[in-house]
Amino acid sequence: MALRDFGLLVMVCLLWAANNIVSKFVVATLGAPPLFYAAVRFAVVAAVVFPWLRPIPRPLWRLIVVALTMGGGNFALIFIALKTASPSSVAIVSQVMAPFTTLLSYFMLGERIAPRRAVGITLTLAGAMAVMWDPHGFKISAGLLYVVGGAFLGSLGAVMMKQMDGVKPLTFQAWVGLVSVTALTPLSLIFEPNAVRKVVEIGWLFWVCVLFSGLIVSVVGHTLYYGLIQRYEANLISPLTLMTPLATIVMGVLITHDAFGPRMAFGTAIALAGVMIIALRPSQVVALFLKLRSPAQ
Numbered sequence: 001m002a003l004r005d006f007g008l009l010v011m012v013c014l015l016w017a018a019n020n021i022v023s024k025f026v027v028a029t030l031g032a033p034p035l036f037y038a039a040v041r042f043a044v045v046a047a048v049v050f051p052w053l054r055p056i057p058r059p060l061w062r063l064i065v066v067a068l069t070m071g072g073g074n075f076a077l078i079f080i081a082l083k084t085a086s087p088s089s090v091a092i093v094s095q096v097m098a099p100f101t102t103l104l105s106y107f108m109l110g111e112r113i114a115p116r117r118a119v120g121i122t123l124t125l126a127g128a129m130a131v132m133w134d135p136h137g138f139k140i141s142a143g144l145l146y147v148v149g150g151a152f153l154g155s156l157g158a159v160m161m162k163q164m165d166g167v168k169p170l171t172f173q174a175w176v177g178l179v180s181v182t183a184l185t186p187l188s189l190i191f192e193p194n195a196v197r198k199v200v201e202i203g204w205l206f207w208v209c210v211l212f213s214g215l216i217v218s219v220v221g222h223t224l225y226y227g228l229i230q231r232y233e234a235n236l237i238s239p240l241t242l243m244t245p246l247a248t249i250v251m252g253v254l255i256t257h258d259a260f261g262p263r264m265a266f267g268t269a270i271a272l273a274g275v276m277i278i279a280l281r282p283s284q285v286v287a288l289f290l291k292l293r294s295p296a297q
Contacts, residue, residue, distance in 0.1 A: 005231065008224055009240055015221040017247035019213055020087040021255050026209045027083050030202050034079035036195035037210070039184035042072060044214030046177030052170040053178065062160060063167070064179050069157030072180030076187075077150035084143035086258040091248035092268050093128045093147040098275045100155035108159050120277030127271025130263055169226035173218065242272055 027034045057063050081090055099121035105111040113121075132144045161167070188195050199206050249268065252258035 005228060006240075009228055010243060012221045012225050012228075013241060013243035014247055015217050016244045017091070017251055019217040020082075020091055020248045021251050022209050022212060023079055024082045024087045024256055026206065027079050030206060030209075031198065032202060032206055033188060033192035033195040033198060034083060035076055035184055035188040036192050036199065037206075038072060038076045038079050039181050039188050040199075040210050041075070041214045041218070042177045042180035042184065044177075044210060045173060045218045046181055048215065048219050049170050049174040049177065052168070052174045055171075057164060057167045057171060057175070059164075062164060063175055066157045066161045066164070067172075067176040067179035068183055069153040070161070071157075071176035072184045074150045074154040074157070075180070076184060077146045077153070081143045081146035081150070085147065086252055087256055088249045088252035088258040088260060088264065089131050089144060090147050091245035091252075092131045092264075092271055093144045094151050095124055095245060095271045095275050096128045096148060097151040097155050097158075099124045100152050101158050104155055104159045105162075109162065116277060120274045123274030123277065124271050125274070127267045127269070127274060130267030130270065169223060173222060242275060245272065 023037075026032045026037055078090065078094070102111075102113060102117055102121060106113050128148075132148075161172075192198075245268070249258070249260065253260050
């Protein structure tokens with residue numbers, strides 16, 4: 001991988017990690033309603049990439065479902081979770097998206113699950129459970145259950161998107177923004193009737209965070225990521241995105257003072273090892289190392 005492209009990928013992962021911290025700050029510290037925050041975020045995305053709505057990908061019903069699951073549904077549940085859960089734990093539990101995607105691909109697309117991937121699925125789920133488990137009350141963290149739900153929706157959308165051909169990244173982002181804001185706005189009006197008043201009380205800081213999340217993280221970050229996916233193999237890019245949860249943990253400990261004890265460290269190591277096993281075959285680990293060391297392409 002070219003050093004410049006590796007630097008861009010590192011920047012994208014850092015942006016995604018920073019977005020976890022910013023989102024925690026918005027919904028937990030500022031007290032912004034999470035559904036309203038998600039709706040405004042997607043409104044910003046839709047406004048910026050609106051010109052790319054056409055041509056309309058087909059079938060339209062599948063595009064709408066994919067946009068809802070990967071966009072509004074996934075992000076809304078994550079933002080709700082961040083009201084009570086730490087960014088670090090959210091980042092780690094979100095890794096269950098990898099085994100969910102593998103399992104859904106098996107049931108919906110008929111893809112085979114190799115024994116190696118079955119081991120990876122088991123490890124990832126075990127690591128996530130270790131992070132979610134509350135040893136004091138012998139119960140699973142309720143906030144992190146929203147993360148599991150969001151990861152499932154994101155995985156469902158990703159698998160359904162495999163059944164669509166020729167959807168350009170900016171076109172997809174435009175539809176994700178439009179469909180998500182259309183669905184989340186009425187939900188916010190119903191479940192968060194005082195959302196507008198609350199945001200007015202928060203003031204300009206809310207809008208700065210929204211613009212960062214919508215413009216910098218979604219439009220800039222995801223567009224750069226899609227460009228890298230087009231230039232390099234997915235089995236090279238995918239495992240490198242594990243920099244995102246690792247960066248989130250570091251930022252969470254330093255900025256939001258997340259607790260990171262032995263149980264969290266154990267769960268993190270097991271979950272990330274499981275994701276790596278799912279993403280790569282043993283021979284690809286060597287190839288990944290050689291590609292990272294290779295000169296610019």
